[in-house]
Amino acid sequence: MEDLLDISALIQLRVDGQFHELDVLPSRTLLDVLRDDLGKKGTHLGCKTGHCGACTVMIDGKVAKSCITMAATLSRAEITTIEGLADDDGSMHPIQQAFWDEAGLQCGYCAPGIVLSSLELIQDNHNPSTKDMEVALAGNLCRCTGYQSIKRSVTEACVRMYPEEK
Numbered sequence: 531m532e533d534l535l536d537i538s539a540l541i542q543l544r545v546d547g548q549f550h551e552l553d554v555l556p557s558r559t560l561l562d563v564l565r566d567d568l569g570k571k572g573t574h575l576g577c578k579t580g581h582c583g584a585c586t587v588m589i590d591g592k593v594a595k596s597c598i599t600m601a602a603t604l605s606r607a608e609i610t611t612i613e614g615l616a617d618d619d620g621s622m623h624p625i626q627q628a629f630w631d632e633a634g635l636q637c638g639y640c641a642p643g644i645v646l647s648s649l650e651l652i653q654d655n656h657n658p659s660t661k662d663m664e665v666a667l668a669g670n671l672c673r674c675t676g677y678q679s680i681k682r683s684v685t686e687a688c689v690r691m692y693p694e695e696k
Contacts, residue, residue, distance in 0.1 A: 580597055
């Protein structure tokens with residue numbers, strides 16, 4: 531008798547705008563599929579428990595930790611990685627540019643979680659308070675910058691993305 535964990539599932543995903551049909555084992559995480567099968571190395575492996583945020587992606591527009599999300603559960607999902615924010619010509623998304631200009635990131639290991647969590651926040655709240663930022667960024671660890679430059683970056687991203695509201 532075949533072990534149930536050895537039976538793969540066929541899933542369809544749209545990752546950063548590209549359609550993929552993949553056979554995945556039920557034991558594989560979305561992080562495994564992104565990095566190993568699709569070459570999305572910007573999604574980082576950190577803690578493997580969903581606590582650090584380095585593996586963060588957006589699933590159907592909401593942030594999720596890909597290291598604890600089983601890929602087989604995601605058929606027909608829309609996945610956005612940190613790489614997927616850039617335009618086709620390689621120019622940065624306004625939130626990425628704001629983080630660059632405000633030195634909101636240094637080594638970049640935390641970038642997926644910090645940037646995507648910030649994006650989710652400001653898409654819903656175009657003028658977040660410091661407390662709103664702290665709540666949205668909880669579960670994302672950064673050792674390099676401290677959080678003041680991150681908060682400045684979020685504020686600057688709001689100005690760039692929603693100038694009519696400033």
